[in-house]
Amino acid sequence: MVATVTSVAQVGIEPRAVRVETHIGPPKPQFTLVGLPDTAVREARERVRAAMVSSGYAFPERRVTVNLAPADLPKAGSAYDLPIALGVLAADGTVPPGAARVVALGELALDGSVRRARGAIGAAVVASRLGLPCLVAPEGAAEASRVPGVDLRPVRTLAEAVSVALGETAPVAVPTRPVSTDPLPDLADVRGQPIARRALEIAAAGGHHLFLYGPPGTGKTMLARRLPGLLPRSQPSEELEIAAIWSAADRPLGEDRPFRSPHHSISLAGLVGGGSGVPSPGEISLAHHGVLFLDELGEFPAHLLDALRQPIEEGVVVIARRGISVRFPTRVQVVAASNPCPCGFFGDRRQPCQCTAAAAQRYRRRISGPLLDRFDLRVAVPRSEHLDLTASPGEPSVKVAARVAAAREHQEKRGSLNRDLERKVLDDQPMEPAAMRMLTGAVERLGLSGRGYDRVRRVARTVADLAGREGIVEADIGEALFLRGSL
Amino acid sequence: MSGVELIERGRSGYPPALEEIPDAPERLYVRGRLPERPCVAVVGSRSATRYGLGLARAFGRALAEAGWPVASGLARGVDGAAHEAVSMAGGIGVAVLGCGPDLMYPPEHTGLAARLVGDGGAVVTEFPPGSRPEPWRFPLRNRIISGLSSVVVVVEASVDGGALITARRALEQGREVFAVPGDVDRSTAAGANLLIRDGAWPVLGPADLVESVARVMGPPPTPPQAARQGTAAVDPLLANLGISGATIDELCVGFGLEAEVVMQRLARLEAAGLVAISDGLVTMA
Numbered sequence: 001m002v003a004t005v006t007s008v009a010q011v012g013i014e015p016r017a018v019r020v021e022t023h024i025g026p027p028k029p030q031f032t033l034v035g036l037p038d039t040a041v042r043e044a045r046e047r048v049r050a051a052m053v054s055s056g057y058a059f060p061e062r063r064v065t066v067n068l069a070p071a072d073l074p075k076a077g078s079a080y081d082l083p084i085a086l087g088v089l090a091a092d093g094t095v096p097p098g099a100a101r102v103v104a105l106g107e108l109a110l111d112g113s114v115r116r117a118r119g120a121i122g123a124a125v126v127a128s129r130l131g132l133p134c135l136v137a138p139e140g141a142a143e144a145s146r147v148p149g150v151d152l153r154p155v156r157t158l159a160e161a162v163s164v165a166l167g168e169t170a171p172v173a174v175p176t177r178p179v180s181t182d183p184l185p186d187l188a189d190v191r192g193q194p195i196a197r198r199a200l201e202i203a204a205a206g207g208h209h210l211f212l213y214g215p216p217g218t219g220k221t222m223l224a225r226r227l228p229g230l231l232p233r234s235q236p237s238e239e240l241e242i243a244a245i246w247s248a249a250d251r252p253l254g255e256d257r258p259f260r261s262p263h264h265s266i267s268l269a270g271l272v273g274g275g276s277g278v279p280s281p282g283e284i285s286l287a288h289h290g291v292l293f294l295d296e297l298g299e300f301p302a303h304l305l306d307a308l309r310q311p312i313e314e315g316v317v318v319i320a321r322r323g324i325s326v327r328f329p330t331r332v333q334v335v336a337a338s339n340p341c342p343c344g345f346f347g348d349r350r351q352p353c354q355c356t357a358a359a360a361q362r363y364r365r366r367i368s369g370p371l372l373d374r375f376d377l378r379v380a381v382p383r384s385e386h387l388d389l390t391a392s393p394g395e396p397s398v399k400v401a402a403r404v405a406a407a408r409e410h411q412e413k414r415g416s417l418n419r420d421l422e423r424k425v426l427d428d429q430p431m432e433p434a435a436m437r438m439l440t441g442a443v444e445r446l447g448l449s450g451r452g453y454d455r456v457r458r459v460a461r462t463v464a465d466l467a468g469r470e471g472i473v474e475a476d477i478g479e480a481l482f483l484r485g486s487l
Numbered sequence: 488m489s490g491v492e493l494i495e496r497g498r499s500g501y502p503p504a505l506e507e508i509p510d511a512p513e514r515l516y517v518r519g520r521l522p523e524r525p526c527v528a529v530v531g532s533r534s535a536t537r538y539g540l541g542l543a544r545a546f547g548r549a550l551a552e553a554g555w556p557v558a559s560g561l562a563r564g565v566d567g568a569a570h571e572a573v574s575m576a577g578g579i580g581v582a583v584l585g586c587g588p589d590l591m592y593p594p595e596h597t598g599l600a601a602r603l604v605g606d607g608g609a610v611v612t613e614f615p616p617g618s619r620p621e622p623w624r625f626p627l628r629n630r631i632i633s634g635l636s637s638v639v640v641v642v643e644a645s646v647d648g649g650a651l652i653t654a655r656r657a658l659e660q661g662r663e664v665f666a667v668p669g670d671v672d673r674s675t676a677a678g679a680n681l682l683i684r685d686g687a688w689p690v691l692g693p694a695d696l697v698e699s700v701a702r703v704m705g706p707p708p709t710p711p712q713a714a715r716q717g718t719a720a721v722d723p724l725l726a727n728l729g730i731s732g733a734t735i736d737e738l739c740v741g742f743g744l745e746a747e748v749v750m751q752r753l754a755r756l757e758a759a760g761l762v763a764i765s766d767g768l769v770t771m772a
Contacts, residue, residue, distance in 0.1 A: 194739040194746035195767070214767065340766060352534040352675050380767025384736040441758055463747070478754025479747055482735075482764070 003090035003100040005083035006132060007068075008122045009075050010278070012319075012326030013244040015122025017103075017130070018068055020080060022087030025063035033084075035068030038076045038277065047078070047108045048085045055112035055158045060092045074324065076278045078107035079117030082135065085158055086165065099165040102153075103127035104135040112158045118250035120144040121243050124152060135161050141174045143243045143253055146236070184229035188396040189222070192384065196223050199379040199483055201400050204230035205407035206418035206462030209312070209334040209374055211297070211485070213367075214381030215344045220337035223381075224293045227335060228257040229397040231291075232405050238289045241329060245288055248328075249281045258290030264299040272307050272317050273328050279319045284311050285328040294336040298367045305371045308334075312374055333419075336375070338367050348383060376419065376455045378485025407465040418462045426457045430471035435460070438477045446481075456480045490604075491588045491616070492517045508634040508660045512613035516588035519604035521611060522579050524708070526558035526635045527700055528657075530650040531565025531642035536675055539643030541731035541770060542667060543568035546640060549693035551578020554709030555700065556608070558583060558635045560628060561596050565642045565650070574602045575772070581635060584612040585620050585628040592620035611635075626652050633657035637704050640690060641666040644678030651678045654687070663703050665690045692730075722756055724749070725771070732770035 005020045031045045049059050066084050068075050083104040090100035105123040107115040120140030124147035127134035133151045136144055141154040153171035155161040163169040190197060196212060200223055203210040210227075212220040234242065234256055246253045262271055262283040269275045273282035284292055294300060294308075311317040311330040318327050340346040341360040346353040353360065372378070411417055414425065431439075439456065442448055448456065457472075459480035464472045494500045494515045504525040505511050515521075527550050531539060547569035550557050557573045559566040561582035573580040580603040584592065588610065591597045600610050613631060614624060629652045633639050639657040641664065644650035654664045666687040669676025683689050690696045701707060727733055727741055739749050753769060756762045763772045 192736060192740065195735045195750070198746035198750075346766075348537060350536055350538065350673070350675075352532065352536050352539075354534065382734045382736075382767040384734045384740075438754070438758055445758070474755075475747070475751040478751040478758075481754050481757075482750040485766075 001091045001093060003087045003097060005087045005090070005100045006103045006126065006130060007080055007083040007105055008103065008119055008126045009073050010119045010122050010248050011073070011324060012279070012328050013122075013241070013248045013281070014327070015119065015125045016073060017126045018070075018073065018075065018080075020083040020087050021067045021069060022084070022091040023065045023067075024060055024088075024091045025065065027061060028063045029061050030063045032063075032065045033068075034065070035071045036074050037068060037080075038074065040078050041068070041075050041080055044078065044081045044084055047081050047110065048088065050110040051081070051108035051112040051158050052085055052088070054110060057089060057094055057158075060088065062092075064088060064091075074278060077117060077119075078115075079105045079119060081108035082106035082114055082155075082158070082161060086161065089162065095162050096166060098167075099162050102133045102135050102165045103130065104161065104165075105140070106135070106137045106155070106161075108158060114155050114157060114161060116140045119247055121147060121240070121247045124150040127151065133165065135165060138172060138175055140247075142176065143247055145174045146240050146243050148236075184397070185222075185225045186229060186397045187226050187400055188393040190219060190226065190394050193219055193223065193381070193394075196220075196379060196381050197394060199377050200227060200230065201404065202459060202462050202466065202483065203227065203333070203335070203377055204400070204404045205466050206376070206411070206458065207333055208376035208419050208459060208462065210336070211372060211375040211378040212335070212337045212381050213340055213378070213485075215346075215348055215383050216339060218381045218383055220381055221293075221295055224261075224291070224295075224335040224337060225259065226397060227291050227333070228259045230401045230404050231257050231333075232401070232408060233257075234289055242289050245281050245285050245328065249286060251286070258287050259293065260284075260287040260290070261293040261295060264294075264296055264301070264304075266304070268304060268307055271304055272311060272319075272330075274319050279321060279326050281328045282317070284308060284317065284330045284332055287332040288329050289331060290333070292332040292334050294334065297336040297338040298342070298363045302366060302369070305366075305369060309371050309374070312371075334375070336367075336372075340364075340380075373451060376459050377483050379483055380485060403466055406468065407462065410465040410468070418458050418465070421458050421461065423454055426454060426461070429457070429461055432471055432473050434474040435472050435477045438474050438481070442477075442481050452484060456484055459483055490518050494521075502635055504637065505631065505634045508630065510630065511634065512631065515611055515613055516615065517609050517611045518588060519609035520607060521581065521609045521635075522556040524556065525637040525704065526556040526581055527704075528558045528632050528636040528639040528653065529565070529569035529642060530559055530629075530632065530639060530644075530653045532644050532648050532650060532675060532678075533562050533564035533566075535564035535568070535643050536731075537768065538731040539565055539675060540568040541729075543642050544572040544770070545693040545730050546642065546696055547572030547578075548576045549697050550700070551576035551580075552709065553697050553700070553707035554578075555704065555707065556581055558632050560585070560625075560632055560649070560653075561593075561600060561610075562649075563593055563596075567596055567599065569642075570596075570599055570603060573608075574599065574606055577606060578608075580606070580608040582608070582610045583628050583631045583635070584610060584614070585625040586612065587614050587616045587618035588612050589616040590618070590620065625649055629653040630656040630660070633660055633662050636662060638663045638665060638700050640696065641679045641682055641687070643667065643669070643675050645674050646677045646681055648678055651682070654682055663688065665696070665699060721759075721761065722752060724752060725756070725761065728762070728769060728771050732768050734767055735769060738769065
């Protein structure tokens with residue numbers, strides 16, 4: 001007798017259907033698992049046997065062969081326990097064959113209960129594609145419920161899985177996704193800092209990468225953390241991608257717009273993805289559709305900064321492994337922060353900089369490398385004097401977010417965020433003569449490069465969008481020139 | 488290196504002021520033209536604060552506009568800022584090096600040195616071509632800075648810095664030493680304050696400096712112009728910049744203006760060449 005249960009393997013965040021084929025042979029107690037399983041999958045034999053017995057089923061005293069197909073797809077983890085158990089039961093005739101007509105994913109505990117396994121979203125995607133019910137542990141069901149059109153049936157035990165698969169009992173309700181009760185940090189908390197606030201608003205509106213540099217204690221981190229709260233809520237399609245990545249990384253999903261702040265001591269695999277076995281998404285993918293914050297940019301080793309460049313540019317990272325290459329999406333908005341020099345006091349009004357000139361230059365060269373070229377906004381946040389820190393709270397995030405949303409509507413008509421505007425499109429943007437004069441004047445006076453020229457035009461486009469202006473005026477160029485920084 | 492002229496002591500072209508000092512160098516390697524009249528030296532710390540750099544710029548400009556040549560050591564910090572301001576004001580600047588005339592230290596001031604020479608000033612050293620900028624050369628170099636000058640102004644200096652060496656040599660050479668008083672609890676002001684306690688003339692600002700220098704060196708070669716066009720009339724933002732400049736946030740708060748308005752106005756002022764903006768700091772150009 002043969003039974004086939006469908007399960008899923010993740011290639012990157014892309015789910016691939018895996019057929020769990022079970023064959024019950026002659027009466028000779030043996031349990032063989034084939035089809036490129038890793039160690040955790042091979043250990044399923046012991047868990048499945050114990051879980052079946054604990055659930056009141058007899059494990060067949062026959063030759064049991066389980067094949068995970070396609071055989072060339074590497075399979076990892078304990079997620080195949082549940083489909084294997086269902087397959088054995090159906091193939092042995094212990095339960096009706098209908099119990100195998102499901103997509104199932106879950107680890108089995110020795111007492112027969114079903115545990116969460118990574119990739120529940122992938123299982124839901126496959127199930128919805130094949131029109132089969134999707135059986136996962138209740139903990140994984142919340143994230144899987146984002147997939148449109150899926151017949152999701154959370155199951156708590158193996159026995160429950162059998163009866164739910166056969167439609168004999170109704171599954172437990174899908175748990176609602178826990179809504180984060182911590183409000184996002186609000187811009188109202190930031191006192192003063194008019195320039196940095198304005199830069200943050202422009203960054204949010206145009207999706208521009210933002211670089212903040214200034215001495216310690218000028219609120220760079222505080223500002224960066226407030227960017228997610230200014231961005232529009234993610235679309236359902238974006239949410240699904242975010243959830244798929246987090247599921248592939250086996251992490252519980254957090255806020256609406258992810259905010260990731262990797263430390264500069266992070267490994268290459270931790271930052272861009274990889275790791276041993278099946279590649280995991282890195283921090284840059286966990287920040288997909290959200291914000292990647294690189295604090296102390298000057299402390300990040302050069303090879304990490306180099307590795308970030310392409311994913312930031314292309315929105316995807318490809319990790320090649322023997323026999324398989326996986327893609328993780330990496331559409332992130334980057335905020336980077338840095339001191340102006342190693343000691344942090346370069347340019348301070350009262351405190352002399354203690355750095356040797358060579359060290360300060362090395363530091364500047366490292367932060368102003370090719371990665372920084374991708375940053376449209378580079379804003380100095382110097383320490384200001386005599387600013388009244390007891391001043392009334394700043395404008396709250398919700399008001400700024402409303403302006404950001406309006407500015408993004410203008411961009412949607414053009415088809416892309418201003419961050420991604422090509423030179424051709426920039427050339428077509430209407431610009432009043434005075435604005436053009438100021439821009440050409442800046443090219444001569446400041447020695448603006450071609451890339452710098454485009455950066456200024458992109459930011460000016462966003463400033464105009466925020467003001468609801470069709471054409472770019474002199475004031476927009478002036479502000480954009482200002483926010484391009486002097487690095 | 489092209490354009491380097493060797494001038495020996497006692498020959499024409501050797502600065503008369505330098506002839507007077509006891510250990511005058513036997514030969515000078517000069518690029519550009521050494522001024523005949525004595526200079527005013529502006530010296531100070533390499534690790535200067537924003538305030539110190541602002542003062543150095545203000546002094547450099549005031550002296551250049553009055554027509555006195557300005558000498559300094561082309562070092563990072565105060566020296567460089569003073570030279571920079573002299574060059575911007577179109578004055579005569581003399582940079583005294585602590586290395587051979589074919590080298591440039593610090594290297595980032597190569598362009599500045601070329602501008603000084605181009606504007607009718609000079610780069611000068613007693614060290615022959617190929618001499619590397621070794622630490623022992625700089626105290627020797629300092630005696631030439633003071634030797635070329637009638638007045639040495641110490642802007643911002645710690646008690647163990649090179650600027651104080653220049654001041655001591657200046658006193659030995661019978662030059663006037665001026666110093667800018669500062670907070671008594673700041674290491675960056677300690678050197679200048681010490682000089683004032685020991686008899687240096689306190690300088691209270693760019694205009695005061697010009698007056699005090701005139702008492703030593705006679706009236707300014709360039710009669711004072713009508714004050715530069717009332718810049719505050721152009722934009723009141725300019726009135727608030729002061730000596731050490733202001734951050735944009737300070738201007739926003741000080742004037743109660745929105746960030747975008749201040750940025751737009753400053754961009755126009757920068758385009759008109761009235762202010763310089765660097766790392767979020769706005770200073771008079």
